[in-house]
Amino acid sequence: MMVEGLEAEPAAAATLFGDRIALARAFTRALAEHGEQRGLIGPLELPRLWTRHILNSAIAAPLFPAGGLVGDVGSGAGLPGLVLAIARPDVRWVLIEPMERRVAWLDEQVATLGLENVEVLRARAEEAGRYEGMLDAVTARAVSALRTLIPWTAPLVRDGGELILLKGHNAPNEIDSAQKQIRKFKLSDVRVEVLGEGVLAEETRVVRATVRAS
Numbered sequence: 280m281m282v283e284g285l286e287a288e289p290a291a292a293a294t295l296f297g298d299r300i301a302l303a304r305a306f307t308r309a310l311a312e313h314g315e316q317r318g319l320i321g322p323l324e325l326p327r328l329w330t331r332h333i334l335n336s337a338i339a340a341p342l343f344p345a346g347g348l349v350g351d352v353g354s355g356a357g358l359p360g361l362v363l364a365i366a367r368p369d370v371r372w373v374l375i376e377p378m379e380r381r382v383a384w385l386d387e388q389v390a391t392l393g394l395e396n397v398e399v400l401r402a403r404a405e406e407a408g409r410y411e412g413m414l415d416a417v418t419a420r421a422v423s424a425l426r427t428l429i430p431w432t433a434p435l436v437r438d439g440g441e442l443i444l445l446k447g448h449n450a451p452n453e454i455d456s457a458q459k460q461i462r463k464f465k466l467s468d469v470r471v472e473v474l475g476e477g478v479l480a481e482e483t484r485v486v487r488a489t490v491r492a493s
Contacts, residue, residue, distance in 0.1 A: 307333050337366050339485055343363065344415050348373065350414045352404045355376060361385065374400065375403075386399050407435060416443050424457075425460070429442070442466070446485065450484045473485075
């Protein structure tokens, strides 16, 4: 069933999701049908839902380690966590979200889509102590500026693990503004990678950094 106003599925979607495309379609359709009503997406997002949100998240899927345990901080509507969990069933995902109504949505989608590689944790990042120093990587999208995000995310990552944070065009300036936090939390090889050139209508920028515990 088509949802009025929903962007047509771009050709790149089938390439990025492969044999998981049916799950990606089901999630996108559910978000289109219920997202605005449940306060998950804004009223102007349907015409760009695939391009700006679903594929913008999915393009980062190859960056995560096979068999790894990865946290998504501030998962919200499931962007990028649920999208990445669909694209990478070989990775275990912990979706960390403090708001009850968003947690309810995430739980519903995990059950509806049958995603056995996902745990939903209702907590703020700084309250997710059970995962401190345990995650192979942490991601986040549209949560906060890097200088605020680093203290929330870096403590959850194991020694030698990685931050893989989806950012906008201002990513280089965010790195410049976060130098104090980068030093404090012992991040190395901090860089911006541009994903999706020639594949997506809108490229995705990712800030990557290695976390050292000592």
